[in-house]
Amino acid sequence: MRKASWKDRDLFIEIFTEVFAGNTGTTWVLRKNIDPRKGLRGLARYSFVKGMARDGVYISDNRKGIAICYKFNNNNFSFREAWSDLRFAFCAMSIRKLPQIISRESYRKNKRPASGEYLYFWEEKERGIQFWFLKRE
Numbered sequence: 160m161r162k163a164s165w166k167d168r169d170l171f172i173e174i175f176t177e178v179f180a181g182n183t184g185t186t187w188v189l190r191k192n193i194d195p196r197k198g199l200r201g202l203a204r205y206s207f208v209k210g211m212a213r214d215g216v217y218i219s220d221n222r223k224g225i226a227i228c229y230k231f232n233n234n235n236f237s238f239r240e241a242w243s244d245l246r247f248a249f250c251a252m253s254i255r256k257l258p259q260i261i262s263r264e265s266y267r268k269n270k271r272p273a274s275g276e277y278l279y280f281w282e283e284k285e286r287g288i289q290f291w292f293l294k295r296e
Contacts, residue, residue: 163216174225175203190253201251208243
């Protein structure tokens, strides 16, 4: 794997959209009144920008897999990331599901230890999607 550059955005979005197209665990946050692929592209763009802001997007050597890995507690402010958050919220995310989204994020946050350095990592390969939170000891 190699680190992605901003030039890899379209490739990342293409792979992400293809992989998550049938994943209801991810697509439930998207608006129902827009084309599902358009919503997924918005989510992919959001994920790419968030990962790039933390220097954590990777592309496989054969250009068929993607991964995002970054320090979870790294909360540096970025105008590009803030714009991406707003764009996703208003263009692709279902505002009606905001209470559910907030509840789910609160649940996840409560399951993670409050202190320590953690890496957030997910990858997509031929075997499927894998998620990890890795603690640095």
